[in-house]
Amino acid sequence: MGKSEPYNLTRGAKIRIGLLILALIFPFFPFVSDYLLHIVILIFLYMILALGLNIVPGFNGLLDLGYVGFYGIGAYTSGLLTYHFGLSYWIIIPLAFINGAIWGMLLGAPTLRLTGDYFAIVTFGFSELVVLFLTNEIWLTRGPLGLPGIDVVSIDLTLFGGPKWEFIGELPYYYLAIVMVLVTVFVMYRIQDSRLGRAWFAIRDDEVAAVSCGINLLAYKVIAFAISAAFGAVGGSFFARWVTFLSPDMFKFWESFLILCMIVLGGMGNIWGVMIGAVILVSMSEILRELLPLLGLPVEVRFLAFGLIMVLMMRFRPAGMMPIAAVAAQMRAGRTKRKKTKPVVAIKK
């Protein structure tokens, strides 16, 4: 691995490097407007969220319908810490990560004994609870009035006699988002290929066999849920400092559903698939937002379109566009043998 020369890159590595270079020079193409850049940042944000959520349904096979709750917690953590204490974003990131993980554990530890649908309902209830809390605890969150005027991200070197550079416009956020996506992908790849990741995959594929290998189901599910929540919270912390305004209705159930759609569409458990799912659904959401009013339809109709996509995916490609390797192999085998294979990665009932 260390000996590989730049000429001997695999096709996959070439594609990855190519995409990264494209992403880095993308803002300098003449046709790129601020609006387009905004949408691409949104795509990156949803990549982080989808990768974070992917841990629970994709790696562990548990249905999580309340991911947006952690996104909201992260956003308000970031917003309030900035608002009241003027904390730097670089300090807020780890704090948001820890806060997300704490809430993930608090919710996960008592509820992860539940199986399948029951657990999904609990997570759904939790995210609604977060929205109610943000709406009603006016002393803390200003309720439906929202939290305006959150400081932008800045790199402050005045302590060391350097300059202070504030993130103005979309461009600096664009690069910050790229870095955050890269870190998230890096972490996901490392986990995927580790003892922790293997324990999760074992839980996903067969809980009884996993236990027989000495895996403590509850502990590993709680770890999964906490790390997933932590990434959601980091995504939220970025969102708060980027749009500089928060209100409780940004964290409605629809967001959870949208992120879950990305995972199912892209391929549950597949890091690349999940990111592609984010690209497709965020861009489609934006296109429909423009298109639907022209057709005389309210913009909310786009959720109907997402629902339709889910139904079609379940019917024709239940493992997603880029299924995890084993599923893909089985699907190929099934095709050659003219035999119908059952979807292997399915949410546990």
Next chain:
Amino acid sequence: MTPILEIKQLYKSFGGLEALKDISFNIDSGEIIGLIGPNGAGKTTLFNCVAGIEKPTAGRIIFTKEDRTVSIGGKKPEAVTALGIARTFQNIRLFDNLTVLDNVKIGRHCRTKSLFFGAVIRSKSQRTEEKMIAESAGRFLEFVGLKGRGDEIASSMPYGDQRRLEIARALATEPRLLMLDEPAAGMNPQESRDLMDLMRRIRDNGITVLLIEHDMKVVMGVCERVVVINHGEWLAEGLPQDVQNNPKVIEAYLGTGAANAA
């Protein structure tokens, strides 16, 4: 010989159904012992009680580990595995979406310890641990005769190989006692012979083997002692040929009258 596992007056009932009634027997260290009985006799329930998946209604299961005795009735399955009892399943339970090597690596779980930060940072200790996991997993694959097949997807392997992979995964947990639940089911005669050879090699490595099996050729060929249970009750125990000729056993398998005829 010292017993590695003592089962004392074990009872297990599911509602009104008494799956196990007053079962007592010992498993000696270093033997291959067969557990047989007609369908529904309670063999798998007994396995599940020992493995911690089912909680016995009454009775004690005592495991001896390095001169220390531990009661495992009602312990959690992951704790039982950590103690040194591994098992395979009647209907193969592999991690279908993972490679053969990863399946065995997961077996190493209870003997290793790195977690989230180790995985992300890839500290030196985590890297050495990961290397050791890969090496030992490779060794276990070689032991069961699946060398060089590590990259295949578990669910795409032939049936007999899946059985052997399951044994490799169980061995990877470094058990003192290995419980095999009908490992020869669905195997052809050649595969059964290979399996018997494998069981003997496992025993020669100092691992006690408890075997549930319907294939009498395998049971008679490999077991040093056999315990028979029927309707959840202890029926007979002894050398394979003695058990085979025991009228009570013949009756349990073939029905009343058959014993008299024989």
